Amino acid sequence: MSRYKSVLYSFMSGVFVVLFPILSGFIATICNISAPCVYYLQAGFMAIPLIVFLIVIKIKKIDCKKMGYGKINWNKRMLFYLPSLLVFIPVAVKGFKGKDLGSFFGILLLYLMVGIVEEVYYRGVAKHFLDKNFSIMPAIIISSLIFGLGHTSSFMMSNDVLETLLVVLNALIFGFMATCLLYLTNTIYPLMLIHFLFDFESKFILLSGNELFIAEMIRGTFMFIYTLVLLYFINKKEMIRN
Numbered sequence: 001m002s003r004y005k006s007v008l009y010s011f012m013s014g015v016f017v018v019l020f021p022i023l024s025g026f027i028a029t030i031c032n033i034s035a036p037c038v039y040y041l042q043a044g045f046m047a048i049p050l051i052v053f054l055i056v057i058k059i060k061k062i063d064c065k066k067m068g069y070g071k072i073n074w075n076k077r078m079l080f081y082l083p084s085l086l087v088f089i090p091v092a093v094k095g096f097k098g099k100d101l102g103s104f105f106g107i108l109l110l111y112l113m114v115g116i117v118e119e120v121y122y123r124g125v126a127k128h129f130l131d132k133n134f135s136i137m138p139a140i141i142i143s144s145l146i147f148g149l150g151h152t153s154s155f156m157m158s159n160d161v162l163e164t165l166l167v168v169l170n171a172l173i174f175g176f177m178a179t180c181l182l183y184l185t186n187t188i189y190p191l192m193l194i195h196f197l198f199d200f201e202s203k204f205i206l207l208s209g210n211e212l213f214i215a216e217m218i219r220g221t222f223m224f225i226y227t228l229v230l231l232y233f234i235n236k237k238e239m240i241r242n
Contacts, residue, residue, distance in 0.1 A: 003133040007142055010126040014150045016052075017121045020045040021114075039106025046113035053120050066131065067124035068188030080181055080233070081190045083226055087174075088201055090215040090222070096204040107203050115196030122147040122175065123182050123191060136234060140179045147179075148172030166216050173223045174198065180230035184237070 001009075024045035028038040057064055064070070072078075099107065126146060130139035151171035178191050207215050 001129070001132050006129045006133045009129045010143065011146050011149075013121045013125045013129075014146045017049050017117060018150050020048055036100070036102035036106035039103065039110045043106070043110040043113045046110065046117050050113070050117050050120060053125070062128070064124075067128050068182050068186055068191075069124065070187070072187045072189060077185045078187075078190070080184050080230065081194070084177065084181065084194055087194075087219050087223055088197060090218040091205050091207055091212065092201065093215065094206040094211070096201075097206050099204065108200065111200040111203070112196050114199055115194075116192050118147075118150075119178070119188055119192045119195055122150065123179060124188055127179075127182065136183055136238060137231075140176065140183065140231075140234075143179050144172060144175035147175030163213065166213065166220070170216060170220045170223070173220050173227065177223050177227045177230065180227055180234060183234055184230060 021042060024038075024042040027033070028041055033041060056062070122143065126143040127139065130142055134142065148168060148171050151168050174195075178195065181191060182188055205212070
């Protein structure tokens with residue numbers, strides 16, 4: 001497989017994932033489906049790419065351990081996940097708003113599926129393709145850029161350009177941080193949980209307007225700094241290996 005195909009397949013896998021929330025959102029709008037039913041509809045649609053992934057790896061007999069789906073090795077490298085939990089603090093300072101039970105469980109199911117599926121494709125599948133032709137650093141950059149581009153679909157669902165730009169920027173930085181964590185720990189399961197909590201939290205926070213913008217800036221700055229720390233350890237790991 002050429003480098004061009006590696007990037008193309010990684011990009012197309014990202015596009016494939018994005019199609020399902022767009023399609024479910026379109027159906028919900030046309031059929032005038034309201035919450036909480038729309039959350040369950042979107043969660044159901046997000047299950048489709050996961051099923052496709054499971055079928056493909058079964059047919060192709062792909063070794064998922066290289067994607068980070070092996071048994072979790074509870075060594076000291078897992079400690080790299082602990083600082084990433086700080087990303088939840090800046091936007092939670094004012095607390096959370098309540099939801100009816102139907103909406104709560106619908107949102108929980110939806111973002112659980114989003115966390116799993118986006119990590120499967122943007123991290124796992126991308127790693128599978130990019131590792132064939134790229135060293136770690138280029139693979140991290142390409143995978144993260146594809147993840148950031150995938151979140152530009154937010155522009156279709158928001159009228160606030162500045163807020164949407166911040167969402168895309170934070171997604172890009174989160175993508176870098178998450179990909180670095182995957183390469184350092186070689187396990188994707190904690191990333192699924194962090195990704196789920198990252199999205200799930202956003203539906204309940206009380207912050208809005210300028211306060212939310214500032215909190216998101218603080219969170220993005222922390223993720224950027226921590227990503228630099230992770231890159232240092234990745235570079236150190238590669239130097240030892242060579």
